[in-house]
Amino acid sequence: MKVTVVGAGAVGASCAEYIAMKNFCSEVVLVDIKEGFAEGKAMDLMQTASLNGFDTKITGTTGDYSKTADSHVAVITSGIPRKPGMTREELIGINAGIVKEVTENLVKHSPNVIIIVVSNPMDTMAYLVHKTSGLPKHRIIGMGGALDSARFKYRLAEALESPISDVDGMVIAAHSDTGMLPLLSKATRNGVPVTDFLDAEQQQYVIEETKVGGATLTKLLGTSAWYAPGAAVSVMVQAIACDQKKMIPCSLMLEGEYGQSDICLGVPAIIGANGVEKIVNVTLTVDEQLKFAEAAKAVREVNGDLKF
Numbered sequence: 001m002k003v004t005v006v007g008a009g010a011v012g013a014s015c016a017e018y019i020a021m022k023n024f025c026s027e028v029v030l031v032d033i034k035e036g037f038a039e040g041k042a043m044d045l046m047q048t049a050s051l052n053g054f055d056t057k058i059t060g061t062t063g064d065y066s067k068t069a070d071s072h073v074a075v076i077t078s079g080i081p082r083k084p085g086m087t088r089e090e091l092i093g094i095n096a097g098i099v100k101e102v103t104e105n106l107v108k109h110s111p112n113v114i115i116i117v118v119s120n121p122m123d124t125m126a127y128l129v130h131k132t133s134g135l136p137k138h139r140i141i142g143m144g145g146a147l148d149s150a151r152f153k154y155r156l157a158e159a160l161e162s163p164i165s166d167v168d169g170m171v172i173a174a175h176s177d178t179g180m181l182p183l184l185s186k187a188t189r190n191g192v193p194v195t196d197f198l199d200a201e202q203q204q205y206v207i208e209e210t211k212v213g214g215a216t217l218t219k220l221l222g223t224s225a226w227y228a229p230g231a232a233v234s235v236m237v238q239a240i241a242c243d244q245k246k247m248i249p250c251s252l253m254l255e256g257e258y259g260q261s262d263i264c265l266g267v268p269a270i271i272g273a274n275g276v277e278k279i280v281n282v283t284l285t286v287d288e289q290l291k292f293a294e295a296a297k298a299v300r301e302v303n304g305d306l307k308f
């Protein structure tokens, strides 16, 4: 299995590191536009191989896409991250052009690739990849829900004063500060609804902290997060590489599912060797249905700013 990661910055390098550490992949190619940067990150990571016990070969290139040829999976992390006080949506002006150009280069050299889109605003960037790549829809997957769900579980465990391994939960809809939909109604501690343990105030705290998870870290770090984003991507790549048929919320092109069409939004899906094997239709409460529709409206407005 050959994986390309475009963007050797904070998230791209973290993706490559977690993929290598899990040792399920033969080759990872890092690509960046900054001269020597991807080569340097690849060399540094390779010098951890004997220390961390992996055999994945990591190489780097400054924009030579022939080195990415015949990748099974490509992860797009190229673009700028937000600074404190910004929204993800404000990144569209710079990132749309980068994502479009990177997509064209990737598809030219790997026509059968499965693309995982990370660059923000992610739901809109995933939509852009659909509109410009010509790839079938099961081979374009936006990464947001895997990360947001991990943050939801972190906040749930904090409120429950429980180990995170006791907790299960999922976040769907948009990967934005306002459009995320943590499915509290379905979250459990060892199969017991979390709503049995948490009062209304605690429930609201978990929901609000989950939604602004990325903004909170951006304020603390001065740029956006990378460890959990990198780990979330590695889980998705492994699900494909090992044909795990894992259920992961991802931003996918909808054609009537959840009442939406011609939009990429976070929904639970089975991820395996073919990319998206199936979108899972979860029954939402009336309030969740309304919130999902509101998130769709906001993403659609951002999509309207795209020029193809």
Ligand SMILES: NC(=O)C1=CN([C@@H]2O[C@H](COP(=O)(O)OP(=O)(O)OC[C@H]3O[C@@H](n4cnc5c(N)ncnc54)[C@H](O)[C@@H]3O)[C@@H](O)[C@H]2O)C=CC1
Pocket (backbone or CB within 6 Å): 006, 007, 008, 009, 010, 011, 012, 031, 032, 033, 034, 037, 077, 078, 079, 080, 081, 082, 091, 095, 098, 101, 102, 117, 118, 119, 120, 122, 143, 144, 147, 175, 223, 224, 225, 226, 229
């Ligand atoms: N979907 C999600 O859950 C998450 C998305 N992000 C997004 O991921 C993106 C990357 O974030 P970071 O890694 O923190 O930024 P970064 O600035 O550390 O890295 C981005 C890299 O992209 C490279 N780049 C720029 N244009 C390029 C091009 N045309 N071709 C190849 N490489 C190019 C830059 O040289 C830089 O090394 C941002 O847009 C950020 O908002 C970050 C975290 C989570």
Ligand SMILES: O=C([O-])CC(=O)C(=O)O
Pocket (backbone or CB within 6 Å): 081, 082, 088, 120, 147, 213, 214, 215, 217, 218, 224, 225, 229
């Ligand atoms: O917050 C950001 O801008 C980066 C991101 O998408 C996240 O960490 O969830």
